[in-house]
Amino acid sequence: MISCQDAGLQNIFLQALEQAIDAAVITDETGTIIFFNAAAERLWGYGRDEVLGRPIGCLVPKGDGNPADLVVGASRELRIRRKDGATRWGAVSLSRVAAHGRTILLGFVRDVTEEVARREELYLLSLVANETDRIVIVTGGDRRIVYVNRAFTEMFGYELAEVRGRWPIELLAGRRTDPKVLQHLRRRAGVERGFHEELITYSKSGEEIWVSTTVNTVLNADGTLKNIVAVLADITENKQIEALQRDVLEALAKDMPLPEIAAMICHRVEAIAAGVFCSILLVDQDGRLRPLAAPSLPEQYSEALNGLEIGPITGSCGTAAYLGIPVVVEDIATDPLWEAYKALALPLGLAACWSSPIKLRDGRVAGTFAFYFREKRGPSPWHEHVVNACTHLCALAIERHEAKTHIAQLAYFDTLTGLPNRARLHQLIDSLTHDPDAANAPIACLFLDIDHFKDVNDTLGHSTGDRLLIEVAQRLQNQLRPTDAVSRLGGDEFVFILPDCDADGAVAVAKRIIDALSAPLRVGALTLSVSVSIGISLYPDNGGDKETLLKHADAAMYQAKGAGRGTYRFFSPEMNRFAQERLILSAALREALAQDALELHYQPQLRTVDGKLHGVEALLRWTHPTLGSIAPERFIPLAEESGLIEAIGEWCLRTTCRQIAAWRAAGIDIGTVSVNLSSQHFRKRDLPRLIAALLDAHDVPPEMLTIEITESVMMDDRTATIETVRAVQALGVGLSMDDFGTGYSSLSSLTRLPISELKIDRSFVQELGQDEQAQAATQAVIRIGQSLGMMVIAEGVETEEQWHILKALRCQAAQGFLLSPALPAPALEAWLADHPATARTASHLDVAWSI
Ligand SMILES: Nc1nc2c(ncn2[C@@H]2O[C@@H]3COP(=O)(O)O[C@H]4[C@@H](O)[C@H](n5cnc6c(=O)[nH]c(N)nc65)O[C@@H]4COP(=O)(O)O[C@H]3[C@H]2O)c(=O)[nH]1
Known part of the structure; x- marks a missing residue:
């Protein structure tokens, strides 16, 4: 207990301590609590009776030390253990008081629990802000x-x-x-x-x-x-990648070439990811690596990789391309994948390589994107992020490049043979003729056309024709010098462009080509012999621009054809006229057809047995207002080339039907009328419908019409052609085989189509009486035709002798200048009137030679 000489004063002090706002606790020198004020009671939750006489340590949590050991005079914070078990914080200031031979410790304790909590919170917040x-x-x-x-x-x-x-x-x-x-x-x-x-x-x-x-x-x-x-x-790095993406897309939009885009990606990535060397490789169709960009790696390193075959243990890139997954090699020196290649990389200070496949949308691995490091290490997450973005960009660029190449291929290359096409040829000639370094250097232009290709197409079918073209293209390519080019213009036309080549050089190449193609070609199961006609024009003498040069070579080619095919001709100014004439004729023919200026003449065909009329052949005539009469042999091939032939055929059929109807109406018995149709008509499935409609419209009995077809129709094994021929025959219309014996057809092939009539070509007829073999051949044709139940008609009979021989050979009918040329309808009517012996009788149709 405290004692004081002045009890009043002592009491005042005690009252003051008792009423202090802060908790006041007094201990004696042994640390035993001797005073505990009301605020202390509130703070600790103990009544003073419960703590007086107990050691001061009971007021703090166990392990927090003895509060009596706190430094006197200093203010400290310590934890307070409340009676209810809760802990609070108190700020303690301690005073040591010595009086009357006794020492006591007086501690004032302020509840700072809230402050401590706030301070802790602030501390944590400062961590958030600073760490x-x-x-x-x-x-x-x-x-x-x-x-x-x-x-x-x-x-x-x-x-x-x-x-x-x-x-x-x-x-x-x-x-x-x-x-x-x-x-x-x-x-x-x-x-x-x-x-x-x-x-x-x-x-x-x-x-x-x-x-x-x-x-x-x-x-x-x-x-x-x-x-x-x-x-x-x-976000600098993300932004850099975004910027890279944007720039690559822009470059793609601007059609920047793939190697430039790849180099740009490498440079930019090396700037973003410090310490990295970038490499982009392509994988070609044969599974070989082809360097695309590696701007910071030595050139000889990329060259060493060029052509390396991808495989399961081919460094990082070859393996990544082969497996289609990223391959991380952290130490090139020791990794088995690099065993065969480390000698390339290590001397250059490349210690690690991480390669990722560049996959296109179709899943194909088109290339690899690799990071090389100078130290042994793997990629960081940031590297992975960059690579993900870059492989995607590379895939885009490669896809775009492939699409462009494909489009260029389609635009500039012939899909059948893979040769450059006409557009590419034009570009090539332009680039040569505009090259200032090669000014006035001669260029030879060789225009090739396969002889009789149309017959191959018509008789053996288009797929055989196509395969033949591929084989020919292959042989032509083998004749090229590195500077030469060969292109396919379409159909069976090819053009060679030979830079720095004079007339002698052109002849040498032309001969070589003719030779190269003279050996038989294997096309599937067939062996075909082809020959080519070549026209040559020379730059600048025969043409200073591509159009003229090509046009003149084309004209020369026609001369080569005219000279017996299988040969070459140089362009000359006369040829130019000829070529121009062809153009003019073609346009004039179109106009003549449009203006109904064509005519049909009819040549009588007489039976050899009694000289009576068998029928007539309708033959086309064209008289040009200034050029005069133009032979069908000139304008029919033109019409076939220009596609006019179909309209002409239709016109002939219509005119013939109209004429037959007119003769029928006039009571003139004309027999059958033969109309020539080109092989192209039979590829149209609507031909039978057209004929049926015309017969119907003019009320013409089908047996009065005969269609003359050429051997090429007979040999055409396309379903469409065969079906069309059969459908025409099914109408009741006759089918006549024209110019028999001049083409590829064999007698046995006659049975393939429902032919009712054979025409012996006039080349056979003209030899009759002069050449025994021709006579034997004619006889054989007549016999076989008749044995197949066909009518046999001889063409081009010009002499009495020919007529008599044919009669003796029992050829049923004949036509020719001896009897009458082809005549306009009124003239034919007059001729018939002048030759009453030719008038048909009711029974004549039944008369036929039999063997
Ligand atoms: N040397 C000689 N020739 C004679 C004699 N008798 C008739 N000719 C001619 O021989 C050709 C017979 O016609 P082709 O063999 O069908 O040969 C025809 C035929 O293939 C084609 N042609 C004619 N008209 C047409 C037609 O309307 N359409 C089609 N697609 N071709 C036609 O043109 C070819 C030639 O027709 P053209 O010049 O009219 O020539 C006709 C005719 O005038 C003769 O005694 N001696």
């Missing part, structure tokens, strides 16, 4: 910086002291900062809560940093601005 990678900037209500965190200092290089009081935007914005974004920031900061912007900022040293910023506004209770809190993240 994060995010940059934090806080401004006051005047928008000037009051706080920046450690990340800010690390990123921008400014200490808090340097930036305090400055405006953040003015501090960080710079040359390339988007002014619009700055304007947004100024307008929204301090007004809106939680908005984002991305902008370029600048560090103290001037380094450009892309940041994404989130800005929050803190207001006072009265709504005035208290703080602005901006949290920034460095």
Whole structure:
């Protein structure tokens, strides 16, 4: 107990201690509690009776030490253990009092639990602000910086002291900062809560940093601005990748060549990912690596990889391409994948290589994208991020390149033979004739046409024709010097362009080509012999531009054809006239058809047995207003080439039907009328319908019409042709085989189609009486035709002798100048009137030679 000489004063002191706001605890020198005021009772939750006489240690949690050991005079915080088990914090100030030979310890304790908690919270918050990678900037209500965190200092290089009081935007914005974004920031900061912007900022040293910023506004209770809190993240690398993506897409849109795009990707990636050497390789169709870009690797390294076959243990790239998965080699020196190749990489200081396959949308591995490192290591997540973006970009670029190549292939190359096409040929001639280095150097242009190709197409079918063209193209290509080019213009026409080649050189090449093609070609199961006709024109003498050069070579080619085929001819000015004439004729023929200026003449066919009329052959005549009469042998091939032949055939059929109807109406018995149709008509399935409609429209009995077909129709084994011929025959119309014996057809093939009539070609007839073999051949044709139940008619009978021989050979009918040329309808009628002996009798149809 405290004793005091002045009991009154003692009492005052005790009252003061008792009523103190802070808890007051007094212990004696042994640490035993001798005083515990009311505030202490509240703080600890103990009544004083429960603690007086107990050691002071009972007031703090076990293990926190003895409060009596606290330094006297200093203020300390210690934990308080309350009676209810809760813990609170108290700030203790301790005094030692010595009087009357006794020493006591007086401790005042203030409850600071809330303060400690707030301080802890602040400490944690400061951790958040300072230990994060995010940059934090806080401004006051005047928008000037009051706080920046450690990340800010690390990123921008400014200490808090340097930036305090400055405006953040003015501090960080710079040359390339988007002014619009700055304007947004100024307008929204301090007004809106939680908005984002991305902008370029600048560090103290001037380094450009892309940041994404989130800005929050803190207001006072009265709504005035208290703080602005901006949290920034460095997105420079993402932005760099985005920029790279954008630039690659732009480059693609601008049609930048693939190697340039690849080099750009490498350069940019090396700038983003420091210490990396980039390499992009392509995988070709044979599974071989082809360097595309590796701008920072020595050229000889890329060259060494060129042509390397991909496989399961082929370094990083060859293996990645082979397996289709990324391959990480952290140590080239020891990794088995590099065993065979490390000697290439190690001397260059390349220690590690990580390669990823570039996969296209169809799953095909088109190439590899690789990172080489100088130290042994694998990729970081950031590297992976870059590579993911880049393999995607590379795939896009390669796909685009392939699509472009394919389009160019379609646009500039013939799909059948793979040779350059006409468009490419034009480009080539232009580039040669416009090359200032090769000014006036002669260029030879060789125009090739396969002889009788049409017959192959018509008789053996288009697929055989196509395969023949492929074989021919192959042989032609084998004749090329490295500087020469051969292209296919279409059909069976090929053009050679021989730079720096004079007339002698052109002859040598022409001969070589003719030779090369003279050996039989195997086309599937067939062996075919082909020959070519070649026209030669020379630049600049025969033409100073591509059109003229080609036109003149074409004209020369026609001369080569005319000279017996299988040979070559040089262009001469006369040929030009000939070629022009062909053009003029073609246009004039079209006009004649449109203006109904063509005519049909009819040549009588008489039976040899009694001289009576068997029928007539309708033959086309064209008289040009200035050029005069033009022979069908000139204009029919033109019509076939220009596609006019179909319309001409239709016109002939219509005119014939109309004429038959007119004769029938006039009571003139003309027998059958033969109309010549080209093989092209039989490829149209609507021919039977057309004939049926014309017969019907003019009320012509089908047996009065005979269609003359050529051997090429008979040999055409296309289903469409065979079906059309059969459908025409099914109408009741006769089918006559024209010019028999002049082409490829064999007698046995006669049975394939429902032929009712055979015409012996006039080349046989003209030899009758002079050549025994011709007579034997004619006889054989007559016999076989008749044995197949066909009518046999001889063409081109010009002499009595021929007529008598044919009669003796029992050829049933004949036509020819001896009897009558082809005549216009009125003239024919007059001829018939003048030759009453030819008049048909009712029984004559039954008369036929039999063998
Ligand atoms: N040397 C000689 N020739 C004679 C004699 N008798 C008739 N000729 C001619 O021989 C040709 C017979 O016609 P082709 O063999 O069908 O040969 C025809 C035929 O293949 C074709 N042609 C004629 N008209 C047409 C037609 O309307 N359409 C089609 N597609 N071709 C036609 O043109 C070829 C030639 O017709 P044209 O010049 O009219 O020539 C006709 C005719 O005038 C004679 O005694 N001696």
